[in-house]
Amino acid sequence: MAVQDDLKSFIERIERLTEEKKAVAVDIKEVYASAKSAGFDPKVLRQIVRLRAIPIGERQEQEQLLETYINNLGGL
Amino acid sequence: MAVQDDLKSFIERIERLTEEKKAVAVDIKEVYASAKSAGFDPKVLRQIVRLRAIPIGERQEQEQLLETYINNLGGL
Amino acid sequence: MAVQDDLKSFIERIERLTEEKKAVAVDIKEVYASAKSAGFDPKVLRQIVRLRAIPIGERQEQEQLLETYINNLGGL
Amino acid sequence: MAVQDDLKSFIERIERLTEEKKAVAVDIKEVYASAKSAGFDPKVLRQIVRLRAIPIGERQEQEQLLETYINNLGGL
């Protein structure tokens, strides 16, 4: 019986957390909708969020790497 | 200035919610890990969660259709 | 100069193969579209393809495990 | 009978194309392996390929957009 209880317990915890995750996703969606109503382009908003999520150092590092290897290739 | 404040506000609300969503995703991952440690196959666990999430009617409908197609093929 | 040539060569071979891969992916998509036009449910088609790709032994094994877990739960 | 033939035909075409796609994927993998043997860092190679895949105009466009909105936000 113990094992059965564990299985049910695991499943239900996952389902509960999944519900939470969905709820937050809905919230995010609503914020985008509000922003759109306020005149902001959702696509651009998403891009900003995406860019801000990348550590500034990494972004610069990638740029640097690009330069180096493009030079090795003699341009893109 | 008002518009900029709104933009910042929208962005920050989205980022905060995104953090929450990620945190919940991590929690879910951990539950799967615990279940695996307890001897349950994560793949099958996911399958159960997936099946339980589908409305019973739909699930039967798909099963039925699948049967039909398999019969048309003369088996898998 | 030799090393740079090698780099360029590797890159270009990868890019060429990637193009091929994309082209085949497009072909697959088109077959699904044709099948849908012919009245077949793409979702179920994908399910059949997926099932046929799994070695028969494995598929039965997973089915068995799934049954076991569902029984442990007392049904879905 | 016609419908059955069509179903089988669709499935088999998909499976054949999927095989092709996998084969090309293997080829790509092998090129990366060769490049690694020749002393190139696979991770960097992948990055180059990724960057070259982005149209130069788009990349500049994205940079521009970033600048504009970062300014609106008063920095990242």
Add this chain to the structure above:
DNA sequence: GATGCGCTTTAAATGC
């Protein structure tokens, strides 16, 4: 054997 990384596939969002 575990952890991270890349690829594939599936779900969602946008535009037509």
Add this chain to the structure above:
DNA sequence: GCATTTAAAGCGCATC
């Protein structure tokens, strides 16, 4: 609402 394009999740591999 349908199709295309983009983001997220799941899976497998390769490394340590």
